[in-house]
Amino acid sequence: MSVTQSVAAVRARTSRLGVVSLVAFLALSAYVFAAGDARKLLGIAWVAFAAMGGAAALGARADNEHPTGLVWGYGLASGAMVASSAAFLVPQAIGYAPKPGGFGIAAGILVGFGAHTIGHLVTHRDLPLDRTTAELAAHSLTAGSIIGVVYTAMPELGPLLGLAIVSHKGPAGYAAARRLTAQGRSPMMLLLPAAGVGIAALAVTILSFPTGATFRAVVFGFAAGIFLHVAMDFLPECETGSEVHAAAERGGHDGHDHEVLDRLRLHAVASTALGGLAVAAAWLLLQ
DSSP states (O other): HHHHHHHHHHHHHHHHHHHHHHHHHHHHHHHHHHSOHHHHHHHHHHHHHHHHHHHHHHTTSSOSSHHHHHHHHHHHHHHHHHIIIIIHHHHHHHHHHHHHHHHHHHHHHHHHHHHHHHHGGTTSOOOOHHHHHHHHHHHHHHHHHHHHHHHHGOOOOOOHHHHHHHHHHHHHHHHHHHHHHHHHHOOGHHHHHHHHHHHHHHHHHHHHOOOHHHHHHHHHHHHHHHHHHHHHHHHHHHSTTTTHHHHHHHHTTOTHHHHHHHHHHHHHHHHHHHHHHHHHHHHHHHO
């Protein structure tokens, strides 16, 4: 099989996986809507799906050839992801049970790092998911399972809850789609993590099994830890061999020019700070 045929086969598998995820989400949504006993949870699931799916569509169309644009795209997204995970995800895990929640967060970060490192060993295999998408899917499924368990205690879908969802799902979808497109892979695979919250939450609601606070703390902490690792992974790196360095070379810049890299580093700091401040400002406005 030629390289072109191999790439086409992988893209076809990822597209099918994304479509299957979407179909499963639609089927569960229809069932829950007909039952009429979890409309609030259904709204949360669809806001999460729309946030990641819509932002992924924008990221797939972004220009990956200009190094400054790449830095700002990743910087704004990662800054918003770090701020939203620290403000909205970590406190949830600690709120259930501080120590177990903390261990869950640590486990998520360490497992995310392990997946990141081991992922390099299989980068040349024709796998249907890339590392980042797999991590985002793990976060979505674990977080969704906890939301499904405790949805009756969730507040009504309002501005703050919408901000909590959009501020981390949207940037994650945008940055992941941008990276997938730059790698020549299909962003359709992001339908899995986009629908993951809804799939897990609605399935758990249908099954209706109880869990204790300690279990919820560990699982939600694990989801928060994985997402925090993903957020850190998207921080723009302006070093030799990085995506930014490659974009600088493709754009006709000397990727080893210290002045070019130093200027891009300043853009990286400014963009990540602005991304985090945007989430904080939105939160203050919605108070």
